[in-house]
Amino acid sequence: MIVIVDYGVGNLGSIKNMFKKAGFKAEPSSDPAMIRDAEKLILPGVGAFDAAMKKFRETGLVPVVGELVLEKKVPVLGLCVGLQLMTRGSEEGTEAGLGWFEADTIRFKFDAEHANLKIPHMGWNEIHVRRQHPLVDGLPSDSRFYFVHSYHVVAKDESAVLAETEYGVTIHSILGKGNIVGAQFHPEKSHKFGLQLLKNFAERVS
Numbered sequence: 001m002i003v004i005v006d007y008g009v010g011n012l013g014s015i016k017n018m019f020k021k022a023g024f025k026a027e028p029s030s031d032p033a034m035i036r037d038a039e040k041l042i043l044p045g046v047g048a049f050d051a052a053m054k055k056f057r058e059t060g061l062v063p064v065v066g067e068l069v070l071e072k073k074v075p076v077l078g079l080c081v082g083l084q085l086m087t088r089g090s091e092e093g094t095e096a097g098l099g100w101f102e103a104d105t106i107r108f109k110f111d112a113e114h115a116n117l118k119i120p121h122m123g124w125n126e127i128h129v130r131r132q133h134p135l136v137d138g139l140p141s142d143s144r145f146y147f148v149h150s151y152h153v154v155a156k157d158e159s160a161v162l163a164e165t166e167y168g169v170t171i172h173s174i175l176g177k178g179n180i181v182g183a184q185f186h187p188e189k190s191h192k193f194g195l196q197l198l199k200n201f202a203e204r205v206s
Contacts (some may be wrong), residue, residue, distance in 0.1 A: 145190040
């Protein structure tokens with residue numbers, strides 16, 4: 001079963017319902033025993049980086065999830081702030097991230113040409129696949145996803161960048177390294193494209 005890690009942050013019900021629509025069972029849980037039995041994990045997230053990271057640590061689930069992901073190689077998908085937590089840290093705060101990706105989370109910084117763009121970046125944007133990976137298999141070239149964020153991930157390891165999105169700057173919108181994948185957008189709010197991505201994760205990412 002897919003377990004959505006419930007550390008008090010994220011659109012848990014929406015994620016569960018989208019997996020159900022895709023034909024897969026996904027259950028939110030904060031129970032370490034249930035999480036340890038998961039075949040795959042979802043790390044959700046909304047809001048501010050520091051608040052999310054503190055809540056995650058307060059639950060005591062960070063070492064549980066870390067052991068599964070890093071040692072047992074259980075596939076995990078980070079969503080929005082969930083992806084940001086997988087980086088080394090964020091300019092939004094002072095908390096250390098999980099460091100699963102050699103990447104940092106930074107605030108949007110626009111040049112004069114793009115100074116009129118609004119922050120947070122909110123709405124539908126296309127992704128441009130840079131590298132083939134099971135998570136992005138079968139996604140059409142015009143795939144569009146729903147974004148809501150004021151900070152974005154920059155990967156130092158270019159080989160981890162699966163897809164990019166342009167919004168005044170280049171956003172590394174999907175990262176992947178082994179069993180660890182993450183998306184800056186909300187697939188649970190992204191209709192048929194989000195459905196395909198979650199189905200790919202359930203069926204193909206190992």
